[in-house]
Amino acid sequence: EVQLVESGGGLVKPGGSLRLSCEASGFTFSSYNMNWVRQAPGKGLEWVSSISASSTYIYYADSVKGRLTISRDNAKKSLYLQMNSLRAEDTAVYFCARVSGYGYFDDWGQGTLVTVSS
Amino acid sequence: EIVMTQSPATLSVSPGETATLSCRASQSVSSNVAWYQQEPGQAPRLLIYGASTRATGIPARFSGSGSRTEFTLTISSLQSEDFAIYYCQQYNNWPPYTFGQGTKLEIK
Numbered sequence: 211e212v213q214l215v216e217s218g219g220g221l222v223k224p225g226g227s228l229r230l231s232c233e234a235s236g237f238t239f240s241s242y243n244m245n246w247v248r249q250a251p252g253k254g255l256e257w258v259s260s261i262s263a264s265s266t267y268i269y270y271a272d273s274v275k276g277r278l279t280i281s282r283d284n285a286k287k288s289l290y291l292q293m294n295s296l297r298a299e300d301t302a303v304y305f306c307a308r309v310s311g312y313g314y315f316d317d318w319g320q321g322t323l324v325t326v327s328s
Numbered sequence: 329e330i331v332m333t334q335s336p337a338t339l340s341v342s343p344g345e346t347a348t349l350s351c352r353a354s355q356s357v358s359s360n361v362a363w364y365q366q367e368p369g370q371a372p373r374l375l376i377y378g379a380s381t382r383a384t385g386i387p388a389r390f391s392g393s394g395s396r397t398e399f400t401l402t403i404s405s406l407q408s409e410d411f412a413i414y415y416c417q418q419y420n421n422w423p424p425y426t427f428g429q430g431t432k433l434e435i436k
Contacts, residue, residue, distance in 0.1 A: 245425070254415065254427055254428070254429045254430045255364075255366075255372065255415055255417075255427040255430075256427070257422075257423075257424050257425040257426070257427070260422075260423065260425075269422075269423040269424075270423075271423070271424050272424075305371055305372070310377070312360075312377065312378070312419070313360060313419035313420075313422070314360075314362035314374065314377040314378075314417070314419050315362070315364075315372075315374065315417070316374050316377075316383065317374075318371040318372055318373070319371060320370075320371050321371055
């Protein structure tokens with residue numbers, strides 16, 4: 211059974227930093243592209259960042275470019291999101307999601323809440 | 329960036345009836361559309377990919393159709409667990425991946 215478990219969320223002040231983790235199990239993590247998707251309170255889904263299986267290709271939404279950094283450690287079966295210079299508008303539940311071979315997101319973690327507030 | 333527009337924002341339907349949700353892409357995305365269901369406080373769950381293929385374990389009462397710019401998710405014989413928020417997503421032209429704003433399916 212595929213499992214994705216996020217951690218690292220919490221309350222942080224504007225301008226602060228946070229590192230999210232997503233631990234994978236139940237599949238060959240090193241063979242899959244992965245994504246971060248966020249959802250602000252009461253709002254819809256917003257794609258944040260993608261990383262290819264071997265970290266060769268990395269993409270970001272314009273809203274986070276230069277502030278958030280995606281990475282992965284295939285030996286640890288883990289995905290990360292380093293979040294710097296956080297703003298109030300970054301407040302959201304952050305989900306990690308596995309990308310199928312065709313491009314849709316076939317498995318999601320339960321999410322971790324990031325709150326940016328003074 | 330491809331914009332995905334869902335309608336209606338809220339749909340009220342009685343249990344046992346059929347719900348029809350729409351999604352329109354701002355330009356052709358071929359059949360590269362997925363539908364997700366999200367219950368309150370839960371992660372999204374993949375329902376449909378390739379516009380019309382049900383994901384593993386999804387009941388046959390969920391069906392998807394469409395291509396290019398017009399897509400539909402139909403849920404027949406609505407059950408209590410089907411009342412949730414539904415999102416469409418295109419994965420034809422990315423980055424960015426884009427989602428519709430969601431349709432809330434509520435009990436009438």
